[in-house]
Amino acid sequence: EAGVAQSPRYKIIEKRQSVAFWCNPISGHATLYWYQQILGQGPKLLIQFQNNGVVDDSQLPKDRFSAERLKGVDSTLKIQPAKLEDSAVYLCASSLVGLNEKLFFGSGTQLSVL
Amino acid sequence: SQQGEEDPQALSIQEGENATMNCSYKTSINNLQWYRQNSGRGLVHLILIRSNEREKHSGRLRVTLDTSKKSSSLLITASRAADTASYFCARLQGGSEKLVFGKGMKLTVNP
Numbered sequence: 001e002a003g004v005a006q007s008p009r010y011k012i013i014e015k016r017q018s019v020a021f022w023c024n025p026i027s028g029h030a031t032l033y034w035y036q037q038i039l040g041q042g043p044k045l046l047i048q049f050q051n052n053g054v055v056d057d058s059q060l061p062k063d064r065f066s067a068e069r070l071k072g073v074d075s076t077l078k079i080q081p082a083k084l085e086d087s088a089v090y091l092c093a094s095s096l097v098g099l100n101e102k103l104f105f106g107s108g109t110q111l112s113v114l
Numbered sequence: 115s116q117q118g119e120e121d122p123q124a125l126s127i128q129e130g131e132n133a134t135m136n137c138s139y140k141t142s143i144n145n146l147q148w149y150r151q152n153s154g155r156g157l158v159h160l161i162l163i164r165s166n167e168r169e170k171h172s173g174r175l176r177v178t179l180d181t182s183k184k185s186s187s188l189l190i191t192a193s194r195a196a197d198t199a200s201y202f203c204a205r206l207q208g209g210s211e212k213l214v215f216g217k218g219m220k221l222t223v224n225p
Contacts, residue, residue: 004156035215042202042215043157056212091156100206100213101145105156 002026004106006092012112018080021109025074025094031055032069033103034077035091043091049075050099082113120203120219128224133190135219137203138183144206146179148188151200151218160188160201165208193223 005024013019025032030051035043046065047057051072060067064083069075079086089110093103121136137146145164149157163170163179163186170177176189190197200218207214 033213040217042204042217044215045212048211058212093157099211102147102159102162103149103157103213104159105149107154107156 004092004094004104006090006106006109008109009107010110010112012114013082015084015113016081018078019082019111020076020078021090021092021111023075023077023092023106025092026096026104029094029096029104030072031095031099032075033093033095034067034075035093037089037091037108039088046077048099055099079111082111084113087111087113120201120216122219123217124220124222126222126224127193129193129195131193131223133193133197133221133223135188135190135201135203135221137186137188137216139186139203139205140184141205142208143181144208146177146186146206147204147213148175148177148186149202149204149215151202153199157202190221193221195223195225197221198223 007022032049034046036046037043046060047067048055049069052069067077089108091108093105095103147162148160151157161172161177163177174191179186200220202215202218204213204215
């Protein structure tokens with residue numbers, strides 16, 4: 001079974017630039033999550049989709065972050081404009097058995113904002 | 115903010131020894147999950163324990179849950195060098211659809 005695919009693997013940008021991350025969840029997984037993991041910390045949920053509807057985006061900085069999940073399959077997370085504090089690993093995860101049970105994670109995108 | 119913390123924050127042991135990691139939390143939970151993260155990789159789900167369960171086993175892993183003390187422990191028996199990783203507990207809080215991760219604990223198993 002193919003895992004959660006994320007791209008790019010690494011990204012380096014200047015502050016105030018824009019960046020986009022892509023995620024393709026495991027086939028058939030209805031729930032998709034984007035997490036932000038700052039070095040030395042645990043993942044923090046940014047947004048959670050159930051099919052193509054948003055379940056929770058309370059911790060998404062909506063003035064600069066946006067995410068969409070077209071057709072309830074793959075998803076894109078965008079940052080515009082980026083700040084230095086956005087440097088982190090952005091993890092995408094998906095789950096099949098209900099919400100928030102046994103998440104499958106991708107390898108993440110490591111973002112460095114200079 | 116993230117609730118609950120893993121304890122200790124770092125643990126170094128020799129191969130063959132047992133490793134015990136603890137997780138505390140503050141609010142009621144529906145379930146508690148443990149994940150492993152190898153350096154530079156995504157997280158891997160290890161085990162899930164529900165609020166009405168007290169103990170679960172999976173291979174060399176044993177998880178306990180004490181809801182009265184709001185704590186859980188993960189025991190890895192007969193550790194191997196390949197168990198070297200960061201371990202996170204994640205709580206599905208009661209009344210919430212949000213899975214909250216702790217800061218993690220770094221385990222080093224020396225060959």
